[in-house]
Amino acid sequence: MAAFAFVLLVGLVAGAVSGVIGTGSSIMLLPVLVYAFGPKQAVPIMAVAAVMANLSRVLAWWREVDWRAFAAYSVTGGPAAALGARTLLQLPATLIDVLLGIFFISMVPFRHWVQRRAFQVRLWQMAVAGAVIGFLTGVVLSTGPLSVPVFAAYGLVKGAFLSTEAASSLVLYVSKVLTFRGLGAMPVEVLVQGLVVGASLMAGTFAGKAMVLRLSPRAFQYMLDALLVGSGVALLLAAAQH
Numbered sequence: 425m426a427a428f429a430f431v432l433l434v435g436l437v438a439g440a441v442s443g444v445i446g447t448g449s450s451i452m453l454l455p456v457l458v459y460a461f462g463p464k465q466a467v468p469i470m471a472v473a474a475v476m477a478n479l480s481r482v483l484a485w486w487r488e489v490d491w492r493a494f495a496a497y498s499v500t501g502g503p504a505a506a507l508g509a510r511t512l513l514q515l516p517a518t519l520i521d522v523l524l525g526i527f528f529i530s531m532v533p534f535r536h537w538v539q540r541r542a543f544q545v546r547l548w549q550m551a552v553a554g555a556v557i558g559f560l561t562g563v564v565l566s567t568g569p570l571s572v573p574v575f576a577a578y579g580l581v582k583g584a585f586l587s588t589e590a591a592s593s594l595v596l597y598v599s600k601v602l603t604f605r606g607l608g609a610m611p612v613e614v615l616v617q618g619l620v621v622g623a624s625l626m627a628g629t630f631a632g633k634a635m636v637l638r639l640s641p642r643a644f645q646y647m648l649d650a651l652l653v654g655s656g657v658a659l660l661l662a663a664a665q666h
Contacts, residue, residue, distance in 0.1 A: 427460040432624040435473070439628020441651075442477060449477050449625055461617065467512075468610045471601050472618025473625055478594040480626035485587030493578055493588050496550040498595040501558030505596040508562020509603035522663045528656030531573055532649045545577040554592070561596045562603070572648055 434456045435449075442449035450470055457466040482489065545553070553574045561567045575589045604610040 431456050431460050431621060435621050435624030436628040436631075439477060439480070439625035440631050442481070442625070442629060450474060453621070453625075457621070465614050465617070468601075468604050468614050469618040469621060471597055471604060472610075472615060473622035475594060475597045475601055476619065476622025477625035477629060478590040478597060480629040481586050481590035482594060484630055485583040485590075488583040489587045489591050490578075490580060490584055492547060493550055493575070493580070494591045496547050497554035497574075497592040499554070500551050501554030501561075501592060502595045502599045504555045504558030505562040505599040506603045508559040509600045510562070510607070511559075512563045513607060513609065518663045522660060525656045525658075525660035525663065527570070528652045531570075531652050531656075534573070543577060544579055545574055550574070550578060558596050558599075561593075562600050572652070576648070 431453075434453055438449040438452040441452065453473070454466060454470055457469055461469060553571075557567050557570050557574070560570065571589055571593065575585055575592075580588055601610065605615075
């Protein structure tokens with residue numbers, strides 16, 4: 425019970441962080457879930473919790489969703505996530521963790537290079553990104569820092585960014601959860617645990633909304649940079665421990 429209470433406390437904090445930045449809850453929460461439930465249960469529990477976390481961000485910023493970007497990203501991302509989830513059950517993710525870790529860290533200077541040149545992602549490129557990131561979302565635990573630069577380069581900031589990225593990620597994680605369920609990798613016990621953990625993420629997300637409204641665009645960008653570096657380091661450390 426003490427371990428589960430600690431999981432819920434970390435979930436509140438992780439939900440608040442992801443509610444401000446748009447991602448990061450999985451990176452913060454996974455080590456605690458592994459400690460409390462073991463590695464085999466941690467991934468499907470986090471997948472269910474991620475569904476709820478993204479749902480809460482959509483509800484918090486519903487009026488600001490860019491539905492065109494959502495549709496372009498999700499129409500390819502959903503099927504790709506299902507394919508990735510099937511691959512996950514057969515493929516070791518260590519190499520992918522290393523590559524993603526390096527990629528996330530390198531995204532910090534790349535993001536600023538893109539901003540200086542006013543580079544923008546077009547609608548058809550959102551569909552391509554959805555397919556690639558959707559597959560990776562199915563294979564690895566979290567690709568939130570990978571989707572952050574894509575939605576930012578499309579021109580979305582603050583509430584519009586948080587809501588559109590969350591709505592799109594919601595489709596990916598629902599696809600992943602349904603695939604796990606269909607393949608027998610998510611018994612009822614794991615589903616219930618994921619729902620409870622997800623409830624703590626949702627509570628933290630709504631708490632973080634007030635902070636987003638007070639953030640300046642510059643502070644928002646700095647927080648994105650910090651999360652990209654932190655996520656990259658976390659993935660590299662996780663890969664080193666495999």
